[in-house]
Amino acid sequence: MPSVAPFARSIRPLIAAAPLLVLVACGGGDRNAAQDGMAGQTPEVGYVVVQPTQAPVTTELAGRTSAYKSSEVRPQVTGLITKRYFTEGAIVRQGQPLYQIDPRLYRASTNQAEANLASARATAEAARARANRYKPLAEQQAVSQQDYTDALAQARGAEAAVKQQQAALESAQVNLKFTTVPAPITGRIGRSLVTVGALVTSSQADPLATIQQLDPIYVDIQRSSGDLLALRRSLAEGGAVPASASVQLMLEDGSEYGPRGTVEFSEVVVDPNTGTVTMRARFPNPKGLLLPGMFVRARFTQAIDTRAFLVPEQGVTRDPKGNATVLIVGPENKVVQRTVKAVRIDGPNWVITDGLKPGDKIITQGTAKAMPGQTVKPVPASSRQQIGAPPAQQQGAAPAKGN
Incomplete structure (x- = not known):
């Protein structure tokens, strides 16, 4: 029958392609089922367990x-500066001479005080000898008692004059010593505020230098x-x-x-x-x-701080009002958002002083997938997360075959 041959030749390609169409259709269905299974999985998050610890404030x-020490070098006597013994900016030692004030006037005063002291001692010695001579004569009534009393008073007055002249000599010697201005402390001396030839006084407001x-x-x-x-x-x-x-x-x-x-x-x-x-x-x-x-x-x-909690930085966020918040794994693995008081950062951690309890599980990994009230799969932080295969493959399903 000649009319049957052309029809048979035209239908063979369609019959050969039918199994391929069936396979493609079945493969597309498996991918959709796998995607639906992946979308329905519980998100996995990493957490850390916090306990109160010691955190430095x-x-x-x-x-x-x-x-540490600062001292102004000041003159104790009046006179002209004749020498300067130090280098500006150098280290000076306590007692080291710094300036020399003209000492001639004070040396003359010292010499005068020494002479006055010698004169007072001579007068005191004569008065004391006279009183000693009058004492036995007064007892024998060879001289009047009043004469002895006067001689004794003169001797004591002469001794007092000796002490006065001794004090005057010591004062003159001190002033003479003050003509050499020493360093009051050990340290670094600054620039000199006076030059040689300057007149300084014991009551001036400005110091000579500062150490x-x-x-x-x-x-x-x-x-x-x-x-x-x-x-x-x-x-x-x-x-x-x-x-x-x-x-x-x-x-x-x-x-x-x-x-x-x-x-x-x-x-x-x-x-x-x-x-x-x-x-x-x-x-x-x-x-x-x-x-x-x-x-x-x-x-x-x-x-x-002995009652602080250390929470990694990635586990603390801020709400629109600026309050610090954390996500906690609550009962039945549901996410709970809690407001805390984060006072400062200590290394990689926030120091939390309020809002947490011992044993709280703070979510630090996968926070983008965790929403308050959502059920999650908690694992310890930094654990390797296992990604499951599509449900169809897990059940051992094979691709459909065409009939």
Whole structure:
């Protein structure tokens, strides 16, 4: 039958392609089922268990350096400067001569006082001898009792005059010694404010020079009275314990000063103009890097908080009002959002002082997939997460075959 052959030739390609169409249709159905299974999985999140721990209460405050000792060199007598014995900016030792004031007038006064003392001693010796001679004569009534009394009074007056002249001599010797102006302390001396030939007086307002001891050196730190009050309350309530008063300095260029210092004391009054309390710390300064008047930043641990929680930074977020919040794995693995009090950052962690309880599970990984009220699959943080296969493959389903 000639008409049947063309029809058979045209239907064979369609019959051959039918199994391929069936396979494609079945494969598309499996992919849709797998995607539906993946979408229905419970999100996996990583958590950390928090417990109260000890966290240092650190603070960073502005400070200013000041000399450990500072002394103004001043004249004690009046006269002309005849010599200067030091080099400006050098280290001077206590007692080292710095200036010489013309001593001639004071040397003459000393010589005069010595002569007056010698004269007074001679007069006293004569008066004492006269009184000694009158004593037995008065007992024998060879001289009147009044004469003996007068002689004895003259002798005692002469002895008093000797003491007066002795004091005058010592005063003249002291003034003569003051013509050499010594260094009152050991330290670095600044520039000289007078020159040779200048007239100086014992009552002048300006010093001759200034000496400062810079090793060790002080740093005066200003602290708000409100912060100090909060710290004292925390210590009184038992939430914190005092820490060792060790201080680290940050210099003006942002670098860290090597040696650490210690807090010496704190003022007992509040400055009414600034509302701050001054704390003074002492630092070693062997190389002279710190100079008086420099502005620095002081960082120190003022106490140890014994009831704080440390939560990794990625586990703390802020709500639209700026409050710190965390996501917690609650009962039945449901996500609970809780507002906490995050006071500061300590390394990679936030220090939480309120809002948490011991044993809370804080979500730190997968927070983008966790919503409040949602059921999650919690695993310890940093655990390897297992990604399951599509449901169809997990059940051992095979691709459909065409008939």
